[in-house]
Amino acid sequence: MSQRIVIDPVTRIEGHAKITLHLDDDGQVADARFHVTEFRGFEKFCEGRLFWEMPSITARICGICPVSHLMASAKAGDTILGVRIPTAAEKLRRLMNWGQIVQSHALSFFHLSGPDLVLGMESDPMQRNLAGLIALNPEFARDGIRLRQFGQDVIRLLGGKSIHPAWCVPGGVREPLSVEKRDEMLRRLPEAFEIIERALKLYKNEVVAKHRREYDVYGNFPSLFIGLVSNQGGLEHYDGLLRVMDSDGTILEPGLAPKRFREVIAEAVEPWTYLKMPYYKPYGYEGHAGLYRVGPLARVNLCDFAGTPKAEAELRLFRSNGRVVRQGFAYHYARLIEILFALEKIEETLNAPDVTNKHVRSQAEVNHLHGVGVSEAPRGTLFHEYWVDEAGLLQSVNLIIATGQNNLAMNRTVLQIARAYVAGQKLHEGLLNRLEHGIRLFDPCLSCSTHAAGQMPLTVELHGPDGELLDGLQRG
Amino acid sequence: MRAGLLVIGFGNPLRSDDGLGWRAAERLAETQPDTAVVTTHQLVPELAETLSECERAVFIDAADPAASGAEPGTVLVQDLVPRSPEPSAFSHHLDPAGLLAMAQTLYGYAPKAQLITVVGASFDFGEQLSPSVQAALEAIVRQINADE
Numbered sequence: 001m002s003q004r005i006v007i008d009p010v011t012r013i014e015g016h017a018k019i020t021l022h023l024d025d026d027g028q029v030a031d032a033r034f035h036v037t038e039f040r041g042f043e044k045f046c047e048g049r050l051f052w053e054m055p056s057i058t059a060r061i062c063g064i065c066p067v068s069h070l071m072a073s074a075k076a077g078d079t080i081l082g083v084r085i086p087t088a089a090e091k092l093r094r095l096m097n098w099g100q101i102v103q104s105h106a107l108s109f110f111h112l113s114g115p116d117l118v119l120g121m122e123s124d125p126m127q128r129n130l131a132g133l134i135a136l137n138p139e140f141a142r143d144g145i146r147l148r149q150f151g152q153d154v155i156r157l158l159g160g161k162s163i164h165p166a167w168c169v170p171g172g173v174r175e176p177l178s179v180e181k182r183d184e185m186l187r188r189l190p191e192a193f194e195i196i197e198r199a200l201k202l203y204k205n206e207v208v209a210k211h212r213r214e215y216d217v218y219g220n221f222p223s224l225f226i227g228l229v230s231n232q233g234g235l236e237h238y239d240g241l242l243r244v245m246d247s248d249g250t251i252l253e254p255g256l257a258p259k260r261f262r263e264v265i266a267e268a269v270e271p272w273t274y275l276k277m278p279y280y281k282p283y284g285y286e287g288h289a290g291l292y293r294v295g296p297l298a299r300v301n302l303c304d305f306a307g308t309p310k311a312e313a314e315l316r317l318f319r320s321n322g323r324v325v326r327q328g329f330a331y332h333y334a335r336l337i338e339i340l341f342a343l344e345k346i347e348e349t350l351n352a353p354d355v356t357n358k359h360v361r362s363q364a365e366v367n368h369l370h371g372v373g374v375s376e377a378p379r380g381t382l383f384h385e386y387w388v389d390e391a392g393l394l395q396s397v398n399l400i401i402a403t404g405q406n407n408l409a410m411n412r413t414v415l416q417i418a419r420a421y422v423a424g425q426k427l428h429e430g431l432l433n434r435l436e437h438g439i440r441l442f443d444p445c446l447s448c449s450t451h452a453a454g455q456m457p458l459t460v461e462l463h464g465p466d467g468e469l470l471d472g473l474q475r476g
Numbered sequence: 477m478r479a480g481l482l483v484i485g486f487g488n489p490l491r492s493d494d495g496l497g498w499r500a501a502e503r504l505a506e507t508q509p510d511t512a513v514v515t516t517h518q519l520v521p522e523l524a525e526t527l528s529e530c531e532r533a534v535f536i537d538a539a540d541p542a543a544s545g546a547e548p549g550t551v552l553v554q555d556l557v558p559r560s561p562e563p564s565a566f567s568h569h570l571d572p573a574g575l576l577a578m579a580q581t582l583y584g585y586a587p588k589a590q591l592i593t594v595v596g597a598s599f600d601f602g603e604q605l606s607p608s609v610q611a612a613l614e615a616i617v618r619q620i621n622a623d624e
Contacts, residue, residue, distance in 0.1 A: 141582060148520075
């Protein structure tokens with residue numbers, strides 16, 4: 001008789017989810033599914049609105065990564081206008097996007113995954129939380145706060161507020177950067193560098209040593225990787241070309257113009273989740289052959305070089321065992337490298353003479369009835385695609401969200417962890433936390449990917465082959 | 477030297493009465509320019525440091541009528557003490573007492589703090605407050621201004 005295990009809800013991620021584990025007749029884990037059970041329908045209710053409003057509207061999809069939607073939406077708007085935005089505006093958008101990478105990655109590493117990484121995956125659940133983390137290592141907790149604050153302050157100084165700034169618009173940005181604000185960001189940078197260097201040291205010296213088995217088990221499988229690289233092949237978060245690579249390092253698509261993304265990405269749906277299942281189109285959905293990963297691990301794998309001195313040195317260490325790292329646990333390391341890179345780029349950009357130039361917006365009317373905007377959100381590649389009429393009213397909207405693109409990979413990761421750690425027909429809290437951590441590696445944002453409202457908890461259920469519920473755990 | 481009053485209004489301003497915290501905080505910023513004001517969808521860890529830098533803090537939020545058992549528009553005021561969050565419920569969503577505990581532990585100081593909640597009538601999509609919640613907002617702003 002086969003069985004099924006369900007974990008509901010997954011905590012310390014954005015959104016609501018359920019994990020079901022299906023056992024076969026021998027009591028082994030045959031399948032694992034990560035379900036997303038809420039739906040909000042942003043794409044539908046945007047129809048009929050003006051595309052000018054989309055940066056502000058879509059930024060409301062999420063309270064954690066609104067800047068990513070601002071970027072992709074404003075870029076889709078740029079293509080509808082048919083303009084090239086001023087150089088200073090592009091620099092300022094990039095600055096805000098790097099601020100977003102810093103604050104979001106800091107939240108993921110220090111506060112969402114920190115309790116597991118510092119206290120241990122199966123440590124006392126009464127202590128394995130932010131309060132326990134603070135008690136054990138207050139400096140680590142304070143570092144997370146300060147780094148996140150730096151990222152938020154970059155966003156706030158540029159946009160006027162740290163969440164949902166209405167500053168990024170089709171054609172550029174609304175306000176130039178003042179010298180005073182530039183100097184304020186520069187003043188805060190040295191502390192941010194000190195923090196990320198401490199975190200990298202902790203990760204390399206302690207976290208990996210403590211989690212050898214997890215490193216080998218969690219999300220360790222061959223897959224494709226998709227993401228942006230710069231026009232020269234460097235690490236990129238705002239623009240550039242779409243690259244596709246497999247885990248042997250073979251480049252399947254060196255650099256596709258992002259507006260042609262439909263040539264490489266298609267979407268499947270499953271009846272048991274609201275999260276779509278994007279896949280690499282040339283390989284197809286059958287047998288999940290087209291499974292790919294996006295986000296920090298993908299980006300750090302895909303690029304030929306980082307392009308900044310400190311991040312470049314870390315990238316070499318990251319690749320010390322081979323050109324491509326396929327272990328999902330390395331998402332953490334990739335996240336830290338990206339924070340370091342973002343800080344270096346912020347410093348370089350703030351020191352550029354034209355960053356305070358007053359010309360930051362190109363003016364135009366609707367020149368094209370279709371626009372695609374692509375950027376790299378903290379969690380991976382984000383696509384906004386709009387169709388408008390001649391007055392600029394939206395006829396159709398399609399959003400392809402980073403978390404959705406990692407959906408197949410999250411399912412594979414959960415299955416891999418379940419196969420390694422589930423024994424018998426009973427669940428225990430430590431197992432639940434391991435499965436949750438497998439999902440946290442991807443730092444999913446379910447608010448974004450299903451456009452769901454509110455806070456969502458997680459359940460885990462264990463089911464037999466005939467669907468009988470054998471055991472269940474819930475929290476949230 | 478610490479700043480005086482910090483007002484933290486939280487909730488979702490696109491969910492009708494859930495925007496109460498934002499609206500109240502914005503009004504206070506207009507009427508009392510010296511008051512530090514934060515509006516946010518959810519309480520986040522870095523607010524612990526901001527809290528440790530003020531003498532007094534007021535959190536403003538909307539409450540679910542089903543959970544509170546009170547009529548829409550009812551104002552509930554609670555004095556807060558720092559309290560570590562319950563582990564089982566602890567995710568990235570912090571509560572005010574948990575934030576105060578973080579301020580105390582990480583920065584050695586937590587201000588005197590109150591949580592003001594107003595029972596909402598509607599949490600549907602929308603940017604308007606219900607009449608009873610709007611009336612409660614006016615009362616809250618008057619009270620906080622009078623206390624300063």
